[in-house]
Amino acid sequence: MGYDFDALTARRGTASVKWDEYGENALPMWVADMDFRAAPAILDALQKRLDHGVFGYELLPQAYYDAITGWFARRHGWTGFGKDDIIPTTGVIPAYSACIKAMSSPGDKVIIQSPCYNAFYPAIRNNKCLESHNTLVWDGTDCTIDFDDLERKAADPRATVLLLCNPHNPAGRVWTRAELGRIGDICLRNGVFIISDEIHCELTYPGHDYTPFGTLPPEIVRRSATCCSPTKAFNIAGIQIANIVATDPEVRRRIDRAINDNECCDVNVFGAAALVAAYNESEDWLDELRKYLYDNYLTVCNFLRDELPGVTWPPLEGTYLMWLDCRAYKPASEPGEGFSARLADFLRDREEGLVLSTGTIYGAAGEGFERLNIACPRTRLLEGLRRLRDGLRAYAGREK
Numbered sequence: 001m002g003y004d005f006d007a008l009t010a011r012r013g014t015a016s017v018k019w020d021e022y023g024e025n026a027l028p029m030w031v032a033d034m035d036f037r038a039a040p041a042i043l044d045a046l047q048k049r050l051d052h053g054v055f056g057y058e059l060l061p062q063a064y065y066d067a068i069t070g071w072f073a074r075r076h077g078w079t080g081f082g083k084d085d086i087i088p089t090t091g092v093i094p095a096y097s098a099c100i101k102a103m104s105s106p107g108d109k110v111i112i113q114s115p116c117y118n119a120f121y122p123a124i125r126n127n128k129c130l131e132s133h134n135t136l137v138w139d140g141t142d143c144t145i146d147f148d149d150l151e152r153k154a155a156d157p158r159a160t161v162l163l164l165c166n167p168h169n170p171a172g173r174v175w176t177r178a179e180l181g182r183i184g185d186i187c188l189r190n191g192v193f194i195i196s197d198e199i200h201c202e203l204t205y206p207g208h209d210y211t212p213f214g215t216l217p218p219e220i221v222r223r224s225a226t227c228c229s230p231t232k233a234f235n236i237a238g239i240q241i242a243n244i245v246a247t248d249p250e251v252r253r254r255i256d257r258a259i260n261d262n263e264c265c266d267v268n269v270f271g272a273a274a275l276v277a278a279y280n281e282s283e284d285w286l287d288e289l290r291k292y293l294y295d296n297y298l299t300v301c302n303f304l305r306d307e308l309p310g311v312t313w314p315p316l317e318g319t320y321l322m323w324l325d326c327r328a329y330k331p332a333s334e335p336g337e338g339f340s341a342r343l344a345d346f347l348r349d350r351e352e353g354l355v356l357s358t359g360t361i362y363g364a365a366g367e368g369f370e371r372l373n374i375a376c377p378r379t380r381l382l383e384g385l386r387r388l389r390d391g392l393r394a395y396a397g398r399e400k
């Protein structure tokens with residue numbers, strides 16, 4: 001079936017964070033949601049739930065759990081868990097935050113592979129822990145893990161948790177089984193518990209298959225918890241539903257306690273309906289979406305090579321978020337520090353503004369970068385690229 005990802009659905013004035021946070025002139029390509037309507041099966045399921053008209057407290061049906069286990073088994077070969085291993089919650093942020101709370105003590109260090117998703121930072125702080133940065137290595141062509149540094153960071157007795165992003169936002173890496181195995185092995189040897197945020201797992205591109213952390217050897221998996229959700233891939237983030245998978249009973253007991261301490265154990269009735277429709281009935285929509293997003297990615301690559309040859313980026317293996325190294329456009333007279341923020345402000349505040357995510361919100365390692373969300377209809381994407389070209393050239397030419 002053909003789905004219309006070219007349709008321009010107006011979002012301004014709908015209380016959208018992405019569209020309504022900044023002025024009318026600014027085209028938003030920042031927050032990680034997509035400008036596409038959700039899959040028809042999801043809209044139907046929500047409509048059906050709405051038509052019932054009663055929205056009292058709801059039990060999660062067996063079909064909810066079957067949809068999750070069925071999806072991951074069918075699509076990703078992850079079979080080693082069942083209903084009892086799943087803890088539902090209201091989002092991936094509450095999920096990994098509860099996991100940190102469960103598996104660390106105040107004052108412990110949480111290892112992150114920065115630049116990393118900005119909301120990792122408050123979760124670490126709110127649980128009274130400290131950041132330990134296993135900074136990714138960007139050589140201008142590829143983004144990789146510094147495993148020697150990870151060995152050192154994991155060997156610190158105060159490091160008790162690694163908060164992994166698989167696939168990685170904002171670097172766009174889909175970690176390979178070999179990389180994940182190496183991370184798992186280092187953490188296992190050093191008693192570091194792994195929380196794997198897999199919210200972006202469905203959005204991968206040719207040649208880069210997602211490996212669920214839960215399919216690694218059992219001794220590693222027992223010392224991990226996976227946080228997953230259909231919300232990114234199916235564009236239902238505002239519905240707020242997520243799950244934690246933990247196969248070790250003691251780990252699960254601790255996470256369950258933390259989820260209850262944080263009072264985020266009850267999900268909303270639309271979340272359950274949307275999840276079941278996504279996982280059971282929207283697979284073909286997702287596959288078409290992935291093709292569309294990949295074509296968007298190729299469009300951006302061609303445009304940047306032709307029009308902004310100084311911009312470089314790690315190849316986008318997964319997610320719809322491109323990590324653009326813009327340092328070639330920094331006027332020589334300007335300091336490196338603060339460049340990302342100055343550039344993002346400049347692009348946003350122009351007559352034909354463009355809102356990107358400032359690189360440094362992902363950590364100091366994001367200095368010089370901006371994050372571009374490419375999940376929109378192609379005409380809108382091209383308009384954003386034109387604004388990026390004009391804005392970046394104008395910024396670079398400022399000192400002349």
Ligand SMILES: Cc1ncc(COP(=O)(O)O)c(C=O)c1O
Pocket residue numbers: 032090091092093094117165169197199200229231237240241242
């Ligand atoms: C890596 C990552 N984790 C979690 C979230 C947010 O999860 P939720 O909205 O389910 O709390 C995002 C949103 O962009 C994300 O990129």
